[in-house]
Amino acid sequence: MYEGPIQDLVDELSRLPGIGPKSAQRLAFHIVKADPREARRLAEAIIQAKERVAFCRECGNVAEGDLCRICRDPGRDPTTLCVVEEPKDVVAMEKAGVLKGRYHVLGGAISPLDGIGPEDLRVKELLDRVEQDGVTEVIVATNPNLEGNATAMYVAALLKPAGIRVTRLASGLPVGGDLEYADEVTLGQALEGRREI
Amino acid sequence: MPLFKDQGIVVRQHKLGEADKIVTILTQGSGKIRAVAKGLRRTKSRFGARLEPFTHVSLLVHRGRGALDTVTQAEILSAHRTVREDLALLTAGEAMLEAVDRVAEEHERNVRLFLLLLSGLRVLDASPADPAAVAESFLLKLLSLSGFHPALTACAVCGNPAAALFSSGQGGAVCDGCAEHGAGPVAPEALSWLAGVARADLADAGGMTPPDAVRREARAMLYGFAEYHLERRMRTLPMLARTPLPAAVVP
Ligand SMILES: [Zn+2]
Ligand SMILES: [Zn+2]
Numbered sequence: 001m002y003e004g005p006i007q008d009l010v011d012e013l014s015r016l017p018g019i020g021p022k023s024a025q026r027l028a029f030h031i032v033k034a035d036p037r038e039a040r041r042l043a044e045a046i047i048q049a050k051e052r053v054a055f056c057r058e059c060g061n062v063a064e065g066d067l068c069r070i071c072r073d074p075g076r077d078p079t080t081l082c083v084v085e086e087p088k089d090v091v092a093m094e095k096a097g098v099l100k101g102r103y104h105v106l107g108g109a110i111s112p113l114d115g116i117g118p119e120d121l122r123v124k125e126l127l128d129r130v131e132q133d134g135v136t137e138v139i140v141a142t143n144p145n146l147e148g149n150a151t152a153m154y155v156a157a158l159l160k161p162a163g164i165r166v167t168r169l170a171s172g173l174p175v176g177g178d179l180e181y182a183d184e185v186t187l188g189q190a191l192e193g194r195r196e197i
Numbered sequence: 198m199p200l201f202k203d204q205g206i207v208v209r210q211h212k213l214g215e216a217d218k219i220v221t222i223l224t225q226g227s228g229k230i231r232a233v234a235k236g237l238r239r240t241k242s243r244f245g246a247r248l249e250p251f252t253h254v255s256l257l258v259h260r261g262r263g264a265l266d267t268v269t270q271a272e273i274l275s276a277h278r279t280v281r282e283d284l285a286l287l288t289a290g291e292a293m294l295e296a297v298d299r300v301a302e303e304h305e306r307n308v309r310l311f312l313l314l315l316s317g318l319r320v321l322d323a324s325p326a327d328p329a330a331v332a333e334s335f336l337l338k339l340l341s342l343s344g345f346h347p348a349l350t351a352c353a354v355c356g357n358p359a360a361a362l363f364s365s366g367q368g369g370a371v372c373d374g375c376a377e378h379g380a381g382p383v384a385p386e387a388l389s390w391l392a393g394v395a396r397a398d399l400a401d402a403g404g405m406t407p408p409d410a411v412r413r414e415a416r417a418m419l420y421g422f423a424e425y426h427l428e429r430r431m432r433t434l435p436m437l438a439r440t441p442l443p444a445a446v447v448p
Contacts, residue, residue: 018212018214110284110287112288112292112432112433112437113209113291113294114432115436117439146249146250153282153283153284154284176241177241181243183244183245183246183247183273185246185247185249185252185273186245188278
């Protein structure tokens with residue numbers, strides 16, 4: 001335990017996700033020893049991000065202002081929605097640069113063990129958008145794990161009866177991987193998601 | 198035994214650093230273990246989907262010096278894939294996992310608990326009509342195994358069959374004479390449904406659906422009793438309670 005401001009800084013840092021007490025100490029001492037201008041830039045960046053970044057009222061992505069960059073872009077097709085768990089997934093998809101449609105950020109995934117059900121996610125907002133914007137295809141790009149899968153199934157069951165085309169990102173063999181090391185679940189999914197070449 | 202072979206069911210995962218995860222596994226021979234799976238967070242992990250929750254795996258584990266072991270190898274015995282494909286099945290399955298995680302002791306062999314979980318997941322994997330009832334039956338069996346079987350057919354204190362009140366703290370149904378402060382009245386139908394579900398095989402638990410009101414009352418009793426004796430709020434139970442019920446089967 002330290003005293004005064006340094007302990008306050010350690011405490012605040014250790015509240016951040018993925019930062020344990022040891023890392024918090026290391027970061028705190030790095031900041032204290034750093035050039036005052038460097039520390040001020042960090043503090044300023046945190047304040048600016050908190051004050052200027054909000055969430056897009058359409059899609060839930062991070063935005064400067066009411067709408068995010070993608071929802072403001074008239075070139076993006078509003079009838080195709082890509083459903084993701086978190087804003088960082090939008091960034092990952094945008095890096096791939098293949099989606100011509102827009103996004104819908106759910107704000108997480110269904111996880112009964114964490115007490116997170118569909119009503120805790122932006123599912124109702126998704127249904128509203130689908131209805132209002134004449135959406136014809138929804139691409140579900142939730143994570144290929146238990147929670148992401150459950151969320152995808154749930155969203156598909158809600159949208160399919162309305163005649164919406166619901167697709168899911170293919171999951172299966174990683175590029176650069178070896179077939180012989182693949183487990184049967186991964187192989188099974190890869191086989192189900194196969195496509196013509 | 199620094200390296201041991203066992204079979205187990207993956208109960209849950211926690212992130213560890215950038216690339217690894219800690220996997221909680223209920224093993225057949227060593228009770229609950231918490232083991233590091235190196236590289237599991239990477240897309241190209243050699244474990245692939247082998248350590249996803251619900252998976253029944255055969256394992257090679259390196260026993261660590263502290264609380265954490267390390268998974269060296271894993272092969273799937275059964276993936277229980279159906280359980281992950283439907284929200285009602287998933288919710289029932291996660292309620293089972295959460296209760297098991299709560300009662301299992303680390304490195305303490307509990308074959309009956311392991312077999313109970315395995316049969317619970319097998320029943321869910323066959324898509325029963327009423328997954329929540331299967332989970333509720335499972336919960337009663339798990340409580341029994343752990344020494345907390347609720348009295349449902351007679352007073353928990355004196356054995357009087359005319360027990361029309363319920364008290365988690367006193368051990369279940371109680372009669373007028375024995376009831377302490379905090380015991381509440383309970384419909385006999387709710388008690389007898391719980392007694393039936395407790396007796397039934399897991400596979401049959403879904404086939405005895407009572408009217409909604411009875412079911413709701415039975416649920417409230419069971420969930421309260423479970424949380425009282427497991428000494429913890431169960432995060433899955435509010436979702437389990439919202440699982441849509443199939444139409445009542447009128448005998
Ligand atoms: Zn937007
Ligand atoms: Zn009595």
